Amino acid sequence: MAGLYVHIPFCKSRCVYCGFYSTTLASMSERYVDALMSELRLRESETDGKWHTVYIGGGTPSTLGPRLLDRLFSVIDCSSAEEVTIECNPDDVDSGFAAFLSSLPVNRVSMGAQTFNDARLRFLRRRHKSDDVARAVDCLRHAGISNISVDLMFGFPDETLADWHSDIRSAIALGVDHISAYSLMYEEGTPLYSMLERGEVTELDEEVTRAMYYMMKDHLEAAGYEHYEVSNFARPGRRSLHNSSYWTGVPYVGLGAAAHSFDGNVRKWNVDDLSIYINKVEKGILPSTPEHLTxxxxxxxxxxxxxxxxxxxxxxxxxxxxxxxxxxxxxxxxxxxxxxxxxxxxxxxxxxxxxxxxxxxxxxxxxxxx
Structure with a gap:
């Protein structure tokens, strides 16, 4: 069975480092969900409709809210899925939303913590505060969702090894099953890249960033996490099944603007424009471009x-x-x-x-x- 990825591009605000396709045009979310449902029907011939894993990513899928998420899940057959993940922003997760997620086939939640330093969260233009992460984790567990992943980021301008050590300790203290950690990247076209070009920020020294990577590896492994992929750590039995399928060449279908698909020989990518994507799907046209791999x-x-x-x-x-x-x-x-x-x-x-x-x-x- 293949994996299913659904891209939700909506965000309430844009983070300075983000190079993924996203938009703040929340007014189009209803039409977009309708388009996702239509694209799934248009692509029925590509799979048997049974999914090994389902991943709702973004963007910020939690911004859709219960009504639209419930509508989306009504057309996704998760009966065979071992893992159904949704990405959430920590400040979107309260007891009510966590209870709603538990009513869906969702059995895994991934949240972007990034850092537990509020000043750095403001620098990234993240919406949440550091305390929101632990509160969200508690809400999810209380609702019966125990498979939780958090993303961390290191290599901030002027960040010290002691700063990063503090973030690692805070993440471990959460007791979550999975941690992904990435070095801050200055991608062309992002606000962060523009800040670098204007001299408003300076990249951290390469040797400090290297030391941070090995500090992360050593501390997380000592805490019982398996370093199973360059940027990913998991408790035993809690690897991300969906992401692991990418790394092992398992076919997957991607729905939504800018989503990619792969069947083993052909790679497809959907148009990275919200309006064009919706208009094409509404006309019954698949919005993808194929590439036959050599x-x-x-x-x-x-x-x-x-x-x-x-x-x-x-x-x-x-x-x-x-x-x-x-x-x-x-x-x-x-x-x-x-x-x-x-x-x-x-x-x-x-x-x-x-x-x-x-x-x-x-x-x-x-x-x-x-």
């Missing part, structure tokens, strides 16, 4: 996605799927990284070492075939 592109995807994970790259699978020539290319390109200790080959698998994790993008790009 052998090299499928090989590159496997290298990039597999090496992100704890299990690493299955070398026998590389040979069987892409032939001895590409397997030999992979082994040859990796030799210097194995010798320098950034990669290790064990039991037929190639994986990043502790030293290789932080420079994973560099290592993976050099193993790709252009």
């Amino acid at each position: 052998l090299y592109e499928r090989y590159n995807d496997m290298v990039m996605l597999s090496l992100r994970t704890r299990e690493g790259l299955d070398l026998s699978a590389v040979g069987s799927r892409f032939g001895e020539s590409l397997l030999n290319y992979c082994l040859s390109a990796s030799r210097s990284y194995v010798e320098s200790g950034l990669l290790v080959v064990e039991s037929g698998r190639m994986r990043l070492t502790r030293s290789g994790l932080y420079v994973s993008d560099m290592v993976m790009s050099d193993l790709m075939k252009v």
Whole structure:
């Protein structure tokens, strides 16, 4: 069975770092949900309608509110889904909303905590305050939703190792099952990037950011979290099943503006414009553009996605799927990284070492075939 991703692009406000497609045009949310339901019907032939995982992401899905979320879930068959996740902003989650989520097929909630420092939350233009995260976690647990994930962010301008250590301790104290942590990125086109160009902020020193990454790894592993993907940590048995399907090449369908889909050979992406997306779907036209992946592109995807994970790259699978020539290319390109200790080959698998994790993008790009 495939996974289903549903993109909800609406946000009450835009965070300074966000490079995802989002909008503050909440007035279009009703038509958008109708369009999502129509797109699902238009794409019935692509799957059997049964989903292994369902992920409602954004944007901020919790801004839709109970009525529209209930309407959306009425057309999604979650009966076979092992995991049904929805992303929420912490300040959207009170006891009433948590109780509503528990009435849906939702069994996992992901929240963007980012930091437990209120000044940094204001800098990011986040809506919530640090205390809202613990309150939201309590509300969800009281409603019977125990599988909770929080996102953290490190590498703020002028952030110290002590600051980051405090955030890590606060996240651990929540007792949540899953933690994702990302370095603050200055993506072109975001307000944060403009601030950098104007000299209003300065990127944190690379060595400090590196030390923060390893501090996170050491403290979370000591607290019982498995470091199962470059940026993701989970209690035993609580890995994100949906995201893991991306990294292992499982097919998925993406609904909504800017959503992507993949069937193993063809990648599709929907138009990243709310009005165009809605207008096309209302006319019965699928708003997607297909891309038939070449052998090299499928090989590159496997290298990039597999090496992100704890299990690493299955070398026998590389040979069987892409032939001895590409397997030999992979082994040859990796030799210097194995010798320098950034990669290790064990039991037929190639994986990043502790030293290789932080420079994973560099290592993976050099193993790709252009």
